[in-house]
Amino acid sequence: MLSNTCRLKKIALTGGVIMGLAGVIVWYCSATSTPDHPLLTATVIRQTVEESVLAIGVLQPIRKVDVGSQASGQLKRLLVHPGDHVEQGQLVAEIDxxxxxxxxxxxxxxxxxxxxxxxxxxxxxxxxxxxxxxxxxxxxxxxxxxxxxxxxxxxxxxxxxxxxxxxxxxxxxxxxxxxxxxxxxxTRILAPVSGTVVSVSTQEGQTVAASYEVPVILQIADLSIMTVRAQIPEADIDRMRVGLPACFTTLSGTHTRYCSVLKTVEPAPEKINNALFFNALFDVANPVAALHPDMTAQVSVQIAQADDALVIPLTALGRAVPDGRYQVKVLTPQGKTELREVKTGIDNAFSIQVLDGLTEGEQVVLPGDDWPRTP
CATH class of the missing domain: 1.10.287 (Helix Hairpins)
Incomplete structure (x- = not known):
């Protein structure tokens, strides 16, 4: 047990010898010890680790057109309904x-x-x-x-x-x-583009007045490609650039993951509850119309990736030490624990890459009540 290993007998020595012996004993007891209770450990493994920025976004059609009337009068006929597919030039409504x-x-x-x-x-x-x-x-x-x-x-x-x-x-x-x-x-309202009718604003029998502005009759959208507008926090905007891989899932319960690359990072921010966000946009194909306008997207923008990397749980890191390294407690094959200093690389919310200080298959101790967490 640690208490037995570190127990010191009373020895009458000179002051200098006592101080030297005490230093050796303190180092030995802190660097290598035998646990007196079972430890929770994790194995150092090799896998791909990605560092990503998480954000919430919204889905919009790549193109959405308001179809209005330049003529005033009563809407005599409405020939389409929400969900109908229309071709460019197709008659969709008639005004008296x-x-x-x-x-x-x-x-x-x-x-x-x-x-x-x-x-x-x-x-x-x-x-x-x-x-x-x-x-x-x-x-x-x-x-x-x-x-x-x-x-x-x-x-x-x-x-x-x-x-x-x-x-x-x-x-x-x-x-x-x-x-x-x-x-x-x-008075004959034709579809300006091909697409899907996503909304109807005016019903048959209503009167439209085009004196000052064009009244909207319906909206047509191209749903074959959807644009994701991801709200990137101000703290992460400097890490965004066009071409970064981006993926998202929706709240629909299908768990399908859609991926593409960033095509635009808008320079002007939006202020939401006194916080600044920047819109990062990317397009995804929607061949089976599983994605709908205004759906919520849980977005992950990949900043970096390391393949076949040594990985440990992020919670296994202890105190930070000089040179950007961290302490990690390792369980030896003899059942003892020892402190190591490791150099780390990229991380996500769960795992972190280890560049040196550990080897594949070693056991790292996960934190307990007596294990200092990363500050």
Whole structure:
């Protein structure tokens, strides 16, 4: 037992010898001892150890589009429901088109009226040109005064100007017709992208007003690829970089692990309860639609990895000593314990890599009430 091994007999020696003997005994008793009760131990093994940053994230579709109406009126037909797959250009809803059709008819009638006015103006130009020619011919024979020629020239110019005005009005009215046709087209709401209908905001019979902003009818998302927005704590942001491996699981209970690499680390932080977080983004394929928008993701971003490393439980570390080393208590084959100083490498929440000081298969003592924990 430790008490028997370390028991000192009374020896009458000089002060210097006593101090030297005491130092040797203290070292021996602390470095090697026989435990007086069973110890909890762990075996030094070889395995892969990863150092990771853990974070909580949220899943979002790689692309989500608000589908709105540029036309005002009553929603007459809604042709899709949440969960439906739609193709780009597919009709998904219709707004009452009565007013838009009437506006187009008015614009077309006005265009027809201007076309008739152009015919009349062109006829007036032709008449004025003939009158000018007659006056010019008669003026050569001194049959009319010079003022008659000047008057005919002015009349021709006036009729030509009127024809130009009608041409401009026709051009403007073509624009009005085109606008009315576009407004009529806006009553037919088409899917701008292919994807899945994830929400419907307006129901049949509701009136939408597009006077100031485009009202949202529904949302379409591309769910084939999902983007994870992981909230990285401020303390770990300097360790993040594009290309790091990242994995996550969801709370759905399937325990499926999805992995990818970081594609973006946003520079602007978000403040949540007075703490700063930075969004790290990565994409994952979703071929069977098992991932859904707004799901919670338990994210692990791998910072470093050591393969075939000597590993011990993180709790086996004792006090820190100089040169960045730690004390570890080892159980020898003789059943005694001894203190070792080990150099460590990367760690996760459970295990730590040992670079030197231990060999595979040795037994390290896990902490008890009398074993100092790592500060």
């Amino acid at each position: 088109s009565t007013l838009s059709k009437n506006a187009l008819l008015d614009a077309q009638v006005a265009l027809g009226s201007l076309a008739a006015q152009k015919l009349s103006a062109a006829a007036q130009v032709k008449r004025a040109r003939l009158a000018l020619r007659r006056n010019q011919a008669m003026a050569q024979e001194n049959a009319v005064a010079p003022q008659s020629v000047e008057s005919a020239e002015a009349d021709l110019q006036a009729q030509q100007a009127q024809l130009a005005v009608v041409d401009a009005q026709i051009h403007q009215q073509h624009i009005q017709v085109s606008t009315a046709q576009a407004n009529l087209g806006y």
